Amino acid sequence: MKTRHASPRSSERNISRRTALRTGIGAAAGIAALTALPRPAWAFPPEEPGEALVPFLDMPRTGPNRLDWESLNEWLTPADQVFNVQHYGIPEFDPAEFKLEITGLIDKPRTFTMSDLKSMPRKDQLMTLECSGNGVSKGFMNAIYNSRWSGTPLAPILEECRIQPEATEIVFFGMDRKVETLREGTPRELKIDVPFGRSMSVSDAMHENLLLAFDRNGEPIEKRNGAPLRLIVPGWYGIANVKWLTRIDVRDRRYMGRYMARDYVTVRGERQGDEVVFVESSVARMNLKSIIARVTRRPAPDGGIQLKAYGAAWDDGSGIANVEVRLNDGRWQRAKLDTEPRGKYCWVFFSLDLGAVPSGKHTLVSRAIDVRGKIQPSADDDVIALKKTYWEANQQWPREIEIEADA
Amino acid sequence: MRALAAIVWIVTAASSAGSPAASEGQTASPSNSVSAPSESRAPVTNLPALHGAPSPSAVSKAEKSATSVNGKAEATATIHGIVRYHADPARPWTLSRYYVKHPKDPRIAEAVVTIDPAPTFVASDTREPRTVEVDQIQFQFVPETAAIQTGDSVRFKNSDEALHNVFSGDSRAAFNVNMFKDGDYVHRFNEAGGVRRPIHLSCVYHGSMRGWIYVFDHPWFAVTDRDGAFTLENVPLGQHRLQVRHAAGNLVGSALITVAAGQTIDPASPLLIEIQKPASKSAE
Numbered sequence: 296m297k298t299r300h301a302s303p304r305s306s307e308r309n310i311s312r313r314t315a316l317r318t319g320i321g322a323a324a325g326i327a328a329l330t331a332l333p334r335p336a337w338a339f340p341p342e343e344p345g346e347a348l349v350p351f352l353d354m355p356r357t358g359p360n361r362l363d364w365e366s367l368n369e370w371l372t373p374a375d376q377v378f379n380v381q382h383y384g385i386p387e388f389d390p391a392e393f394k395l396e397i398t399g400l401i402d403k404p405r406t407f408t409m410s411d412l413k414s415m416p417r418k419d420q421l422m423t424l425e426c427s428g429n430g431v432s433k434g435f436m437n438a439i440y441n442s443r444w445s446g447t448p449l450a451p452i453l454e455e456c457r458i459q460p461e462a463t464e465i466v467f468f469g470m471d472r473k474v475e476t477l478r479e480g481t482p483r484e485l486k487i488d489v490p491f492g493r494s495m496s497v498s499d500a501m502h503e504n505l506l507l508a509f510d511r512n513g514e515p516i517e518k519r520n521g522a523p524l525r526l527i528v529p530g531w532y533g534i535a536n537v538k539w540l541t542r543i544d545v546r547d548r549r550y551m552g553r554y555m556a557r558d559y560v561t562v563r564g565e566r567q568g569d570e571v572v573f574v575e576s577s578v579a580r581m582n583l584k585s586i587i588a589r590v591t592r593r594p595a596p597d598g599g600i601q602l603k604a605y606g607a608a609w610d611d612g613s614g615i616a617n618v619e620v621r622l623n624d625g626r627w628q629r630a631k632l633d634t635e636p637r638g639k640y641c642w643v644f645f646s647l648d649l650g651a652v653p654s655g656k657h658t659l660v661s662r663a664i665d666v667r668g669k670i671q672p673s674a675d676d677d678v679i680a681l682k683k684t685y686w687e688a689n690q691q692w693p694r695e696i697e698i699e700a701d702a
Numbered sequence: 703m704r705a706l707a708a709i710v711w712i713v714t715a716a717s718s719a720g721s722p723a724a725s726e727g728q729t730a731s732p733s734n735s736v737s738a739p740s741e742s743r744a745p746v747t748n749l750p751a752l753h754g755a756p757s758p759s760a761v762s763k764a765e766k767s768a769t770s771v772n773g774k775a776e777a778t779a780t781i782h783g784i785v786r787y788h789a790d791p792a793r794p795w796t797l798s799r800y801y802v803k804h805p806k807d808p809r810i811a812e813a814v815v816t817i818d819p820a821p822t823f824v825a826s827d828t829r830e831p832r833t834v835e836v837d838q839i840q841f842q843f844v845p846e847t848a849a850i851q852t853g854d855s856v857r858f859k860n861s862d863e864a865l866h867n868v869f870s871g872d873s874r875a876a877f878n879v880n881m882f883k884d885g886d887y888v889h890r891f892n893e894a895g896g897v898r899r900p901i902h903l904s905c906v907y908h909g910s911m912r913g914w915i916y917v918f919d920h921p922w923f924a925v926t927d928r929d930g931a932f933t934l935e936n937v938p939l940g941q942h943r944l945q946v947r948h949a950a951g952n953l954v955g956s957a958l959i960t961v962a963a964g965q966t967i968d969p970a971s972p973l974l975i976e977i978q979k980p981a982s983k984s985a986e
Contacts, residue, residue: 357797365799435908
């Protein structure tokens with residue numbers, strides 16, 4: 296099994312973290328070198344040094360267009376492992392007629408064609424995008440991928456449009472539309488034909504790293520992932536990364552579309568003294584999370600079986616400090632984090648040699664710890680146990696394996 | 703499309719009316735595997751006539767496996783084969799680990815094998831229709847691939863705690879049924895799509911769940927087991943094209959075989975047939 300940090304790729308080592316983080320056109324060459332690395336061919340468990348995959352118990356087979364954890368070997372996710380979820384279907388439209396409008400409380404409304412946008416300053420943004428429903432069940436564990444998005448930054452465009460002082464909210468609308476029914480089955484039932492929309496505050500939308508993206512990993516974004524134009528919001532769950540982006544609307548009050556106010560709303564109990572108070576909040580930034588992607592075995596020198604765990608950890612860009620792994624009821628052991636490649640808004644790969652284990656069933660689990668000391672919660676911690684909706688399932692995910700004595 | 707390779711073992715039977723031809727006792731050895739009978743284009747009409755007494759084992763097979771066309775007993779054979787995955791390093795299939803026994807021993811499970819075009823087949827009113835079970839366990843259809851004959855049924859079950867659904871939008875067999883835990887839904891399949899047009903199964907709640915039902919209007923089909931092995935019984939003598947598909951891997955393969963009377967192949971020295979990768983993605 297190829298280890299992602301051990302192979303001597305000099306171009307990989309020479310790309311410093313600072314280079315990977317640096318925005319602007321100058322970084323493109325460095326990032327291009329990063330992604331021009333020979334793509335490691337998926338290796339079946341190799342014969343040498345005898346490292347073999349140990350499949351997880353009771354997990355479904357990975358399906359198409361989903362991240363395959365057990366073969367995780369590429370920091371930038373290949374296109375055939377990229378998920379797509381859309382609530383209003385994939386819209387049909389003539390790409391030649393596609394336009395991006397900037398409207399609302401701005402001095403200078405603008406309309407852009409794709410060729411307008413492609414002639415503007417180009418920037419790359421590395422980002423791991425996770426669906427906020429990822430982890431709801433063992434049947435939906437693979438909705439995450441890492442990318443180098445290419446496009447033009449949003450902030451300069453909004454600056455040029457001159458946002459008016461009373462503006463507080465920016466809404467992003469897609470080409471996808473649906474007739475929604477409000478207050479269904481009541482005397483006040485109301486049907487409205489609406490585009491898909493998500494919003495954020497002006498200050499969040501003006502962050503320098505928001506990108507109007509048209510390429511992913513050097514190829515045009517696929518139609519199912521939002522072609523020709525997708526909003527990329529580093530550190531925010533997939534729902535905020537509006538696909539088929541066609542209108543940006545600047546407003547002076549909260550946008551309460553379905554996917555801000557009714558769905559993708561986390562209901563969580565919070566302890567206030569002796570009480571539990573339930574608070575509803577809109578899904579936004581990605582929560583601290585990690586998972587053991589795969590476990591391998593190889594013969595131990597003394598004739599036993601040695602295990603190794605590989606995995607990934609990610610958050611909203613705050614910074615992963617450590618990942619720890621526990622085997623059965625043992626102590627938390629610190630895993631080795633890959634030093635390269637890295638990105639502020641990207642997953643980091645980790646691995647840990649777990650030593651010799653007896654044959655039989657074993658449980659392994661990882662937890663991520665960020666630079667502020669926040670620890671990825673377990674299913675029993677309040678932040679998960681008192682969460683009554685399924686989004687933002689960032690709890691530790693134990694993996695079950697069984698080792699037979701025979702290699 | 704990625705290539706499948708088939709190793710085909712053929713064991714023949716004589717008809718109950720006759721016996722192996724004078725060429726009995728010939729064996730096919732691996733050395734002439736590539737140019738062996740599989741490559742011959744001998745037309746069916748040139749089959750050796752059947753004479754003499756059948757060998758004891760052949761007779762037992764013949765008596766059990768003789769098919770009847772227009773009331774006459776016909777000679778048939780049992781085909782034992784193994785399907786292997788031919789990996790292309792330029793186009794790796796990362797999910798092959800679920801199906802392929804080992805990279806050094808790439809026998810592949812859940813491949814569907816059939817004779818296509820099928821020999822003449824007259825459906826019998828006395829055939830007992832089968833019911834095959836397809837369960838939903840750990841967010842997966844189990845088995846992921848099944849093959850049945852027209853008139854057979856599938857009993858869908860849900861052994862998971864979660865609410866699932868079985869959905870097929872195919873006009874030949876359409877259903878959309880919510881499956882609570884321990885749910886049960888039986889669907890009878892009356893229209894065949896053969897090896898090229900299986901019924902796609904999905905669960906509307908869980909997009910990764912998928913499965914396939916292959917429906918044939920004849921009995922010559924099989925699904926390979928964990929060792930990549932399949933058996934086709936009651937195969938009439940003559941030249942046949944075996945078609946092999948693997949839905950999950952989008953794999954294609956075929957083999958031309960000739961089943962001749964009196965031919966004995968030692969299963970320990972199988973007839974090896976290499977399948978070439980189709981030239982274009984759409985080649986079927």
